[in-house]
Amino acid sequence: MTLNQEAFKKILKEQGLKVTNQRLLVLEVLEKHRGEHMTAEDIYELVKVDYPEIGLATVYRTVQLLLELQLVDRINLDDGCVRYEIGHLIEGGEGKHHHHHLICKSCGKVWSFEDDLLEELESYIERKTDFHVLDHELKFYGQCKECAEKESAEKRK
Amino acid sequence: MTLNQEAFKKILKEQGLKVTNQRLLVLEVLEKHRGEHMTAEDIYELVKVDYPEIGLATVYRTVQLLLELQLVDRINLDDGCVRYEIGHLIEGGEGKHHHHHLICKSCGKVWSFEDDLLEELESYIERKTDFHVLDHELKFYGQCKECAEKESAEKRK
DNA sequence: AAGTATTTTGAGAATCATTTTAAAAATCCT
């Protein structure tokens, strides 16, 4: 945790940005909730516990900043608000680590699927089109085990 | 065009829904702009040409209905508004026809890539996880030919 | 440590896509 915090401070300084409590706390909350998909409001509520004077606008600004610094990923689950999660790269090390999202149509829960496996499709697209692919976002919609079981229990009645 | 309109009327009747000018016109506009990615506002402006009394709320409702009837696809380009395009299935025939989107990070234009090629990844996910995949959405972000050329011309200066 | 330029913040207002409301109009069944 502290390691990352020091790294973050360094990054901020390198960019000529100021180190503030708000920025440190937003990153900390995101780190503590690694793997979750948090709205600005979610983050706001959690930061407020330790630092009640923070404003929601600051959370929006910070999360935007973290996105530009590529420390967080943004996902849109089409439920009306954008979500953020701490980047997978911050811990691991070297290159960008992609993952996909599995979204349950019944309960709305979200899982990550760590294998990427799109390199082949990307290079196929580069061969077939004039488009240079830099990044991708893949969402799978379906049904989780729990909901599938609930549904079949429902039917058996 | 008329063929589809008759089919659409039939679908509406089957669902106990009423056939209205507004519904027919929204579908017609989407059909005439096949392959484009239109916002509710875009559709509204085009329907208004022939039918100025239409309200924006009706366009939102109709597009929602068309989505439920699986006659249109929804895409979110993360530019603040949801977009719709006429479904690829309505013309072709049988099964659901997937396609991906190529989004230029420089100019924002969007292209469709018709090959799907995700069956393998889907079945891999089904094997590896407890999640039953029903659908997916894949967006590629990158740079189109035009923007790549502009950029290298820029650099040459 | 104080002074100062610059950035950041908080609170509230503003924005903008989308949804809701309620009364009026259109559809469709007989």
Added chain:
DNA sequence: AGGATTTTTAAAATGATTCTCAAAATACTT
């Protein structure tokens, strides 16, 4: 055509996100 039901319109409401601007914090300089 008559009447039950659905749909529409226009305007108001909503809700996430962004903007504004004065006040506070940060970081650099001496």
